[in-house]
Amino acid sequence: MTVAETYKTDPVKxxxxxxxxxxxxxxxxxAAGIILAFVAHRVVGHLADDHxxxxxxxxxxxxxxxxxxxxxxxxxxxxxxxxxxxxxxxxADELFLAGKDQGIGRYFRFTTDHxxxxxxYLVLTMxxxxxxxxxxxxxxxxxxxxxxxxLGPQTYNSLVGxxxxxxxxxxxxxVTGPFGNFVVPLMIGARxxxxxxxxxxxxxxxxxxxxxxxxxAFLGGIPMGWVGYTPIADQGPAGVDAYMVAILIFxxxxxxxxxxxxxxxxxxxxxxxxxxxxxxxxxxxLASVVLALPAFPMFMAAEILLLVDRLMGGGFYVPNRxxxxxxxxxxxxxxxxxxxxxxxxxxxxALMELTAVFARKPxxxxxxxxxxIIAIVGLSVTVWAHHMFASGWAPDLNGPFMLTTEMISIxxxxxxxxxxxxxxxxxxxxxxxxxxxxxMLWNFIIGGITGIYLSDVPLDYQxxxxxxxxxxxxxxxxGAGLTGAIGAMAYWFPKMTGRxxxxxxxxxxxxxxxxxxxxxxxxxxxxxxxxQPRRVVHYDAAYHTGNxxxxxxxxxxxxxxxxxxxxxxxxxxxxxxxxxxxxxxxTLEWTVPNPVPLENFAVLPVVxxxxxxxxxxxxxxxxxxxxxVGAGSDQGEGAMT
Amino acid sequence: xxxTELTRKASHWWQSEDARLLGGLWAVFxxxxxxFALIVPDHLMGRSASNTxxxxxxxxxxxxxxxxxxxxxxxxLLVYSLWKWRRRGDWTPDDPDGPPLRxxxxxxxxxxFASSALCLFLLVWGLAALSSVDSPATxxxxxxxxxxxxxxxxxxxxxxNGGVESEDLYLPVxxxxxxRVTSDDVIHSFWVPAMGxxxxxxxxxxxTTQTTPDRLGVYHVKCAELCGLLHADMETDAxxxxxxxxxxxxxxxxxxx
Numbered sequence: 014m015t016v017a018e019t020y021k022t023d024p025v026k027x028x029x030x031x032x033x034x035x036x037x038x039x040x041x042x043x044a045a046g047i048i049l050a051f052v053a054h055r056v057v058g059h060l061a062d063d064h065x066x067x068x069x070x071x072x073x074x075x076x077x078x079x080x081x082x083x084x085x086x087x088x089x090x091x092x093x094x095x096x097x098x099x100x101x102x103x104x105a106d107e108l109f110l111a112g113k114d115q116g117i118g119r120y121f122r123f124t125t126d127h128x129x130x131x132x133x134y135l136v137l138t139m140x141x142x143x144x145x146x147x148x149x150x151x152x153x154x155x156x157x158x159x160x161x162x163x164l165g166p167q168t169y170n171s172l173v174g175x176x177x178x179x180x181x182x183x184x185x186x187x188v189t190g191p192f193g194n195f196v197v198p199l200m201i202g203a204r205x206x207x208x209x210x211x212x213x214x215x216x217x218x219x220x221x222x223x224x225x226x227x228x229x230a231f232l233g234g235i236p237m238g239w240v241g242y243t244p245i246a247d248q249g250p251a252g253v254d255a256y257m258v259a260i261l262i263f264x265x266x267x268x269x270x271x272x273x274x275x276x277x278x279x280x281x282x283x284x285x286x287x288x289x290x291x292x293x294x295x296x297x298x299l300a301s302v303v304l305a306l307p308a309f310p311m312f313m314a315a316e317i318l319l320l321v322d323r324l325m326g327g328g329f330y331v332p333n334r335x336x337x338x339x340x341x342x343x344x345x346x347x348x349x350x351x352x353x354x355x356x357x358x359x360x361x362x363a364l365m366e367l368t369a370v371f372a373r374k375p376x377x378x379x380x381x382x383x384x385x386i387i388a389i390v391g392l393s394v395t396v397w398a399h400h401m402f403a404s405g406w407a408p409d410l411n412g413p414f415m416l417t418t419e420m421i422s423i424x425x426x427x428x429x430x431x432x433x434x435x436x437x438x439x440x441x442x443x444x445x446x447x448x449x450x451x452x453m454l455w456n457f458i459i460g461g462i463t464g465i466y467l468s469d470v471p472l473d474y475q476x477x478x479x480x481x482x483x484x485x486x487x488x489x490x491x492g493a494g495l496t497g498a499i500g501a502m503a504y505w506f507p508k509m510t511g512r513x514x515x516x517x518x519x520x521x522x523x524x525x526x527x528x529x530x531x532x533x534x535x536x537x538x539x540x541x542x543x544x545q546p547r548r549v550v551h552y553d554a555a556y557h558t559g560n561x562x563x564x565x566x567x568x569x570x571x572x573x574x575x576x577x578x579x580x581x582x583x584x585x586x587x588x589x590x591x592x593x594x595x596x597x598x599x600t601l602e603w604t605v606p607n608p609v610p611l612e613n614f615a616v617l618p619v620v621x622x623x624x625x626x627x628x629x630x631x632x633x634x635x636x637x638x639x640x641x642v643g644a645g646s647d648q649g650e651g652a653m654t
Numbered sequence: 655x656x657x658t659e660l661t662r663k664a665s666h667w668w669q670s671e672d673a674r675l676l677g678g679l680w681a682v683f684x685x686x687x688x689x690f691a692l693i694v695p696d697h698l699m700g701r702s703a704s705n706t707x708x709x710x711x712x713x714x715x716x717x718x719x720x721x722x723x724x725x726x727x728x729x730x731l732l733v734y735s736l737w738k739w740r741r742r743g744d745w746t747p748d749d750p751d752g753p754p755l756r757x758x759x760x761x762x763x764x765x766x767f768a769s770s771a772l773c774l775f776l777l778v779w780g781l782a783a784l785s786s787v788d789s790p791a792t793x794x795x796x797x798x799x800x801x802x803x804x805x806x807x808x809x810x811x812x813x814x815n816g817g818v819e820s821e822d823l824y825l826p827v828x829x830x831x832x833x834r835v836t837s838d839d840v841i842h843s844f845w846v847p848a849m850g851x852x853x854x855x856x857x858x859x860x861x862t863t864q865t866t867p868d869r870l871g872v873y874h875v876k877c878a879e880l881c882g883l884l885h886a887d888m889e890t891d892a893x894x895x896x897x898x899x900x901x902x903x904x905x906x907x908x909x910x911x
Contacts, residue, residue, distance in 0.1 A: 166883050166885075166886065170880065170882070173880075237880060242879070244857060245840035248840065332856075332859070338841060338856055373751040373752045374755065375755065376756075377755060378758075379756070380757070403852045404853075404854045404856070404861075405835070405854050405856060405861025411784065412781055412784060415777065415780050415781070419773050419777050420773060422769065422772075422776075426765065426766075427765075430765045434755070434757070436731065436739070438672070438752060439735070440741050440749070440751065441735055441740045441741055442744070442745045443736070454728055454732055455729075455732065458724075458725050458728045459725075462721045462725060465721070466714060468776075468780075469717065469776065469783070470780060470784045471706070471710055471786075471787045472710055472713050472714060472717075474852050475707070475847070475850045475851075477843075477878065478843050478845065478878030479878065539698055542695065543698055543847075544848070546845070546876055546877065547880070550885075597747055625756075627752060627754060628750070628752055629754040
């Protein structure tokens with residue numbers, strides 16, 4: 014079968030072009046969501062007359078009603094519905110769904126083009142990071158002095174939980190969402206994702222999730238932190254229902270996105286792009302979503318059991334009804350530790366990708382990079398109970414879990430070797446993306462070493478639940494992960510927006526954020542070692558110095574992030590126009606014009622070598638003539654010829 | 655370009671300018687790291703009040719010292735590459751690329767061997783320390799104390815002393831003590847920072863932790879698991895007193911000795 018035949022579209026039967034789907038957008042989605050939420054609230058209110066659980070049942074039904082109504086009103090179910098009644102989408106309908114010739118309006122519709130979805134993810138991620146960052150500023154302001162009284166205990170406890178959850182969800186999507194969607198299909202030489210409608214579905218589910226998540230703040234808050242430990246979650250107010258429903262929606266979104274990205278990468282790489290010629294960033298994204306596929310169903314299962322507990326009196330986690338809080342913790346951390354690598358691997362892989370470009374050298378030992386990623390993926394599902402050393406669950410297993418945890422440091426060291434080896438004797442071009450590589454190495458070595466302390470059981474007995482842990486995982490998820498995402502954003506910004514990021518404001522923001530970051534979390538290590546627990550609204554005067562340092566550092570981060578936000582908005586609007594390949598990179602996304610046309614490639618590329626041939630003599634033989642496949646041609650028979 | 659050519663001309667890699675300067679940087683960073691590791695953690699974690707905490711601080715210092723050369727490798731390369739190999743001005747398409755090094759079997763092997771050896775060291779040390787803090791004391795009969803967490807107070811009960819109950823923890827110095835920890839409502843976590851012990855208080859279950867307090871004084875007992883509204887206030891004092899003082903305290907509370 015030739016490439017051309019692969020792209021032949023089946024003739025579509027029935028149904029004229031158009032229909033109601035052309036009138037649907039985010040506005041009709043919100044309207045339908047509110048209507049269905051209201052209906053669900055009234056109907057379920059009548060049905061559930063059990064007074065113990067009535068509040069929670071009504072709240073949950075309202076939120077589920079909102080989510081389904083929003084997705085239906087947006088047009089997410091139009092395609093499957095028309096297929097079921099035998100009137101499939103016509104080719105013109107498919108092009109409409111892909112956002113053809115719709116300008117800015119396509120960003121507010123259920124649009125299937127992977128580039129639109131990528132931009133939507135980027136904006137959504139920035140909104141969530143902004144919300145989580147604002148909460149962080151409130152938390153740090155409260156902790157500026159031992160008894161500031163800035164926030165009450167209930168507000169504070171809820172803020173800590175919502176900050177954590179917001180940031181975890183945002184960091185999970187921050188690389189695979191924007192860049193996995195926008196860049197990966199371009200990088201592998203594909204016209205779109207394998208399942209474009211699922212792609213749009215995964216994005217809009219997250220939009221439906223956000224109001225549910227933040228409704229928790231108005232429903233009594235969440236008393237139990239982002240981890241949602243039971244049985245305190247069983248006794249919490251209706252805010253906990255919002256937490257559960259938000260997690261369920263997020264888990265569906267992750268599953269859909271994970272299946273889609275995996276299929277795309279495995280089946281849609283350009284001709285000649287063997288696994289040894291596939292760029293390392295594609296491996297990073299693949300590893301992340303493959304790891305998320307088994308991880309998030311664990312979280313979903315944990316929340317479904319909690320839902321049965323809270324809405325129907327199940328008692329899975331309530332000891333005096335035969336339940337087991339440790340069951341929740343095991344399910345939660347079976348998601349929770351792989352999730353750390355879901356966040357880290359694609360961020361570090363993006364930095365590997367761009368380090369080769371800015372050092373003007375091949376990636377050092379591609380093989381070690383790939384094997385390290387595979388080893389981390391494999392080991393990361395075997396370490397979850399190191400979060401439970403101090404819980405009292407199965408003390409005999411502490412030794413084995415310490416072993417698996419410490420073994421992860423070996424492939425993690427492999428990632429360091431690849432990046433340091435790539436920098437070795439390179440011709441270092443210190444752009445903002447490459448500076449993010451340097452910052453990541455600095456932060457990740459601190460995050461990694463402090464992780465080793467926590468993997469040691471006796472040390473963990475002392476440090477678990479203290480500010481030391483908080484500082485440690487901020488060093489990994491923020492210092493390494495978020496820094497990597499900022500580097501990726503700065504690197505691919507010219508391709509995604511067609512404009513260059515501002516140089517000066519980028520560097521000012523970089524130094525403010527990185528210095529502020531290290532000040533904040535070194536202060537937090539300090540108070541953690543001195544004995545301050547996590548998640549406390551006030552603390553002993555003895556810990557004042559470290560907390561004051563932390564808060565000052567946090568304000569630096571906040572200022573730097575605002576400058577970065579300004580830079581992004583201003584450059585997007587009126588930055589210098591970017592050339593097709595501003596960095597002189599060799600991956601395929603830099604061969605397409607700006608703005609990237611609807612089906613990406615006029616002629617599908619054929620790959621004959623990997624993308625890291627810096628400083629190597631060009632291939633002696635010319636590349637074979639690529640198969641000609643016309644963009645947007647429904648016959649797929651070379652409109653270009 | 656001078657330095658890369660110099661590197662190639664050197665007869666052995668360790669005679670190259672890169673290797674010598676990097677080695678120097680690495681040595682400086684390692685020394686600084688070791689000094690930091692020997693002073694700062696001990697200082698921040700305060701004076702130990704039990705044999706467990708002594709072990710915790712020893713491990714913390716040992717791991718910090720062992721980490722110093724590792725972090726120094728990364729720091730030295732960061733500083734050196736920015737200092738020596740940095741391009742002046744922006745890249746243009748006519749610029750020559752860097753040397754096409756696609757990996758070096760010997761260097762990769764050494765790196766992997768060193769990190770595996772360090773990992774093995776951590777594991778052996780960790781298992782030894784774990785068996786030392788988890789093993790029941792043999793020297794004398796341990797004092798058993800039932801600890802109950804509830805929103806948001808701790809209650810300590812002394813079955814050996816006729817079931818005396820107290821909201822302050824009293825411990826005789828130099829006598830092993832076993833805490834049997836449980837909760838009346840949600841999960842709490844029983845933590846005495848100065849003694850290096852922590853275990854969750856789970857409703858419906860009993861967990862244990864043990865130590866031997868070895869210094870007189872008043873220390874904090876804290877809750878280390880978010881347990882609701884007044885989690886931050888769930889604190890009390892741990893008094894480590896002489897054996898005689900402990901006995902008189904117990905009888906003053908109405909208990910037996």
